[in-house]
Amino acid sequence: MDDVETPGVLERGAPRGRTTVGWSGSGASRRALRWALLEASAVGGAVHVVAVDPPHGRPPAAERTRGEGPPPPRLTVLPSASLAAALAEELAHLPGRCPPVTTSVVTGDAATALLVAAAGSGWLVLGCGRRVGPVGPGDGHVLRRCLPRSPVPVVLVGPQAVLTAPRRLLVVSDAAFAAASDAAVGFTARRAAATRCGVRLLTAWTDPPAAADRAPGRGRRSPVALQRHRTTRERLAAASRRPVVADLVHGRLGDAVARSANVGDLVVAATADAATLPMRTLRAPAVLVPPASRTVVLPDAVGAGGAVGVHREPQRGPAGLSTAAGTQPSTSTGLPARSSRT
Numbered sequence: 001m002d003d004v005e006t007p008g009v010l011e012r013g014a015p016r017g018r019t020t021v022g023w024s025g026s027g028a029s030r031r032a033l034r035w036a037l038l039e040a041s042a043v044g045g046a047v048h049v050v051a052v053d054p055p056h057g058r059p060p061a062a063e064r065t066r067g068e069g070p071p072p073p074r075l076t077v078l079p080s081a082s083l084a085a086a087l088a089e090e091l092a093h094l095p096g097r098c099p100p101v102t103t104s105v106v107t108g109d110a111a112t113a114l115l116v117a118a119a120g121s122g123w124l125v126l127g128c129g130r131r132v133g134p135v136g137p138g139d140g141h142v143l144r145r146c147l148p149r150s151p152v153p154v155v156l157v158g159p160q161a162v163l164t165a166p167r168r169l170l171v172v173s174d175a176a177f178a179a180a181s182d183a184a185v186g187f188t189a190r191r192a193a194a195t196r197c198g199v200r201l202l203t204a205w206t207d208p209p210a211a212a213d214r215a216p217g218r219g220r221r222s223p224v225a226l227q228r229h230r231t232t233r234e235r236l237a238a239a240s241r242r243p244v245v246a247d248l249v250h251g252r253l254g255d256a257v258a259r260s261a262n263v264g265d266l267v268v269a270a271t272a273d274a275a276t277l278p279m280r281t282l283r284a285p286a287v288l289v290p291p292a293s294r295t296v297v298l299p300d301a302v303g304a305g306g307a308v309g310v311h312r313e314p315q316r317g318p319a320g321l322s323t324a325a326g327t328q329p330s331t332s333t334g335l336p337a338r339s340s341r342t
Contacts, residue, residue: 018046020121022114022142025051025082028127032157034090035285036125040099042165043195049087049103050117051079052110080105111145118146123153123287130159132280135254147274147288153187154271155287158279166266168198170284173232174205174253174273184270184289185232191268192240199236201246202260203229204253254278 021036023029033049040047083103091098106113118124126146132138137147137156147154157163171188173181192199205225226248233246249256253269254276261267265284269277274288 021125023051025079028129032127046100051083052113053078125155128158136275153289157285162263167264170265171268173203187289189239204256
């Protein structure tokens with residue numbers, strides 16, 4: 001997928017550090033676009049919007065053969081037809097300076113197109129619809145297929161998230177999953193070092209099954225969780241060069257996030273913790289950070305037994321984002337693209 005080069009962006013590190021937004025024409029994608037523009041305007045970043053039109057004439061049953069639930073609903077208006085007007089409206093109402101914006105229109109599978117575009121970006125921004133359960137990002141076909149495969153962090157903008165540029169990073173760390181949480185902590189440290197956002201650390205821990213059967217553990221902190229909490233706080237404080245508010249909370253991670261997240265926060269969590277976050281009621285967007293490296297299997301390659309390897313190396317983006325995008329997939333996806341500049 002080729003993009004038109006926007007003046008004033010390449011010399012600052014794009015396209016590696018740009019924000020990619022998925023556009024479907026829905027209200028959820030509109031909110032995702034608005035948040036991405038606000039964030040990029042605040043930090044001086046660039047935005048790339050990807051609209052994916054469905055294949056023309058594709059039979060409705062084609063998606064069911066993948067074993068991933070029912071097919072997406074038929075669209076009455078193609079995403080490409082609604083993008084230009086929506087983008088113009090959002091830019092017109094944007095407070096402050098408008099960031100450089102590019103757009104691409106792709107015909108094909110939405111998840112595949114977004115994963116390919118995201119591999120060359122700092123992060124991918126997607127909207128969560130209103131039909132979301134009490135916890136988790138929901139079962140929308142694009143989210144369900146992008147989250148476990150994305151090589152870069154994925155920002156989820158929930159239906160109740162207040163759309164504003166982030167003022168604080170609320171990094172949540174589950175003491176029981178140290179390896180997964182390390183990716184989120186590393187992302188926060190790099191982001192804090194490059195922006196003016198404050199940092200708050202929230203470490204959640206629960207009793208082991210045997211201990212929970214004997215007595216409640218609210219008054220007895222886990223030594224492992226406490227040590228991890230202290231080490232993480234010192235790491236974040238050194239990176240941000242400012243004091244870090246830190247809380248060690250006994251209980252489930254999702255409950256702790258629901259109580260602690262405020263307007264203006266950006267919740268940072270590991271991709272493995274996605275199912276525990278209360279995205280339906282969360283008042284702040286959440287960015288889910290994947291492991292340091294992974295092999296990405298594009299949805300279209302699953303049936304053919306193929307895999308696309310994307311090795312992620314930390315890089316510095318134009319907005320202070322430490323991107324982890326790897327090389328573009330070397331296999332052809334068969335997705336024709338049309339690009340334009342806004």
